[in-house]
Amino acid sequence: MPKIIIVGAGPGGLATAIRLASRGYSVEIFEAANRVGGRMAGFENGSYSFDTGPTILQLPRVYQELFTESGLNLSDYIQFKQLDPNTRVHFWDNTRLDLTSNIEAFKIQLGAIRSDLGTAFDKWYAEHVRKYKVGYKSYLGTPVRSIAGYLNPLEIARAISFRPWESLYQQFWHHFKDERIAYALSYSSKYLGMHPTVCSSIFSLIPYLEFADGVWHPEGGFRALALAMAKATEDLGTRIHLNSSVKQIWIENRQTKGVELASGERVRADAVIINADFAHAMKNLLPESARGKYTDAKLGKMQFSCSTFMLYLGINRRYEDLPHHQIYLSDNVRKRSRPWIDDSALDEENPPFYVCNPTIIDPSNAPAGHSTLFVLVPIPNTAYNVDWASKQKSYRNLIIQRMPLLGYKNIEKHIVTETCYTANTWQDDYRTHLGAVFNLTHNWKQLGPLRPHIRSNTVSKLYFIGGAVHPGSGLLTILEAAKSATSFVGQDITTSVNDT
Numbered sequence: 472m473p474k475i476i477i478v479g480a481g482p483g484g485l486a487t488a489i490r491l492a493s494r495g496y497s498v499e500i501f502e503a504a505n506r507v508g509g510r511m512a513g514f515e516n517g518s519y520s521f522d523t524g525p526t527i528l529q530l531p532r533v534y535q536e537l538f539t540e541s542g543l544n545l546s547d548y549i550q551f552k553q554l555d556p557n558t559r560v561h562f563w564d565n566t567r568l569d570l571t572s573n574i575e576a577f578k579i580q581l582g583a584i585r586s587d588l589g590t591a592f593d594k595w596y597a598e599h600v601r602k603y604k605v606g607y608k609s610y611l612g613t614p615v616r617s618i619a620g621y622l623n624p625l626e627i628a629r630a631i632s633f634r635p636w637e638s639l640y641q642q643f644w645h646h647f648k649d650e651r652i653a654y655a656l657s658y659s660s661k662y663l664g665m666h667p668t669v670c671s672s673i674f675s676l677i678p679y680l681e682f683a684d685g686v687w688h689p690e691g692g693f694r695a696l697a698l699a700m701a702k703a704t705e706d707l708g709t710r711i712h713l714n715s716s717v718k719q720i721w722i723e724n725r726q727t728k729g730v731e732l733a734s735g736e737r738v739r740a741d742a743v744i745i746n747a748d749f750a751h752a753m754k755n756l757l758p759e760s761a762r763g764k765y766t767d768a769k770l771g772k773m774q775f776s777c778s779t780f781m782l783y784l785g786i787n788r789r790y791e792d793l794p795h796h797q798i799y800l801s802d803n804v805r806k807r808s809r810p811w812i813d814d815s816a817l818d819e820e821n822p823p824f825y826v827c828n829p830t831i832i833d834p835s836n837a838p839a840g841h842s843t844l845f846v847l848v849p850i851p852n853t854a855y856n857v858d859w860a861s862k863q864k865s866y867r868n869l870i871i872q873r874m875p876l877l878g879y880k881n882i883e884k885h886i887v888t889e890t891c892y893t894a895n896t897w898q899d900d901y902r903t904h905l906g907a908v909f910n911l912t913h914n915w916k917q918l919g920p921l922r923p924h925i926r927s928n929t930v931s932k933l934y935f936i937g938g939a940v941h942p943g944s945g946l947l948t949i950l951e952a953a954k955s956a957t958s959f960v961g962q963d964i965t966t967s968v969n970d971t
Contacts (some may be wrong), residue, residue, distance in 0.1 A: 483952060489700065493542055501738075552832055565863075642665040911923075
């Protein structure tokens with residue numbers, strides 16, 4: 472039985488382990504932390520529990536497929552709850568818009584803004600039904616091809632009809648001619664580390680999927696999803712080693728031999744899959760000879776996303792009248808010059824921000840009558856040298872003062888516990904290069920075949936899984952990458968299950 476070692480028990484590593492174990496491989500995961508999940512592991516502060524990574528679950532069928540194709544029943548491990556609205560967006564002019572998969576309700580809101588917008592939405596939606604059929608499986612749901620592999624005349628003709636050269640903002644402006652709607656529907660570009668005016672319109676599939684399939688929340692939070700995935704892969708025979716840091720990948724003559732642990736022990740394997748942050752792994756887990764083109768100089772030229780300033784608040788009251796997800800889009804999101812367009816400086820005047828209020832649908836994370844809040848603000852990554860030792864307290868106060876913009880009045884007096892993360896936290900505690908939580912940006916030079924590959928081009932039987940590789944960052948795309956990684960391993964190392 473071929474043995475596969477996975478370095479890191481993040482969602483990508485866990486999903487890959489589930490797929491490989493169900494196909495007859497012997498799988499072991501080595502995780503440096505004391506719990507599974509990577510950035511999705513979460514933490515507790517007193518009697519309050521917090522998610523630390525993703526807060527938005529899209530396309531539940533991807534999780535259903537992961538479990539079903541591995542011979543498991545998803546509902547035996549985790550349940551999902553649909554949200555309504557998906558997200559409430561507040562604008563710089565004190566108006567707001569509820570994004571919802573209740574299409575008729577959404578069109579009523581649009582009609583109150585301008586009478587023709589409902590019809591405009593129908594046209595946009597119909598276009599994206601076609602775009603999904605053409606683009607999802609071919610680009611997101613299958614392993615990356617070579618550049619030449621994408622030069623299929625029929626595929627090119629289909630893609631051109633969707634104007635991929637437009638920015639995400641341009642596409643929504645093209646359809647709606649309203650700046651608020653254009654920014655509301657393109658806010659997902661932040662998942663990709665980019666401003667809507669420089670992010671390709673190919674990513675308009677993200678808001679379409681939220682309209683078509685909704686936004687969901689796993690019962691118990693995303694930390695419960697991590698535990699469910701870990702339980703599933705253990706049920707299939709995977710061994711998970713916590714508090715087991717990998718010092719380096721064991722490589723001889725460009726062949727993967729296994730891993731060397733921090734203890735000095737070497738563990739042999741037929742293949743290794745790295746589920747650590749890509750740039751961190753290149754710098755810390757691989758010898759120079761195994762890095763290929765991803766030298767320090769190359770990584771220094773690549774474009775990484777912003778980081779995030781986080782406040783995790785335990786609150787002694789509930790906010791039943793406020794939705795699960797809210798975003799405040801300040802007037803500064805409309806600026807198209809630096810530093811606004813690339814988060815290269817800290818916005819200390821009018822920053823946009825996001826608040827997650829999960830207790831209204833998942834009360835298990837706080838004592839009765841209390842709640843948890845998760846506040847996120849895009850900030851520069853550590854390449855821009857913000858002095859957080861001197862800035863953290865004042866920036867925290869600024870964000871707390873702005874929370875009434877989303878309906879959280881007098882929040883300061885209700886705070887029981889508080890934890891703050893800066894870019895330095897993500898870099899130092901979570902081993903994320905530059906604290907860039909959305910990993911490599913998704914500009915044209917870092918898309919598809921131009922993104923780092925799942926299968927190493929330099930070392931045999933070495934693979935990568937996570938937000939840096941195709942198809943990109945985000946929980947949904949990382950689960951699709953796990954499917955591709957399993958396909959590559961199956962091509963390189965067969966089992967009796969593969970042969971059957």
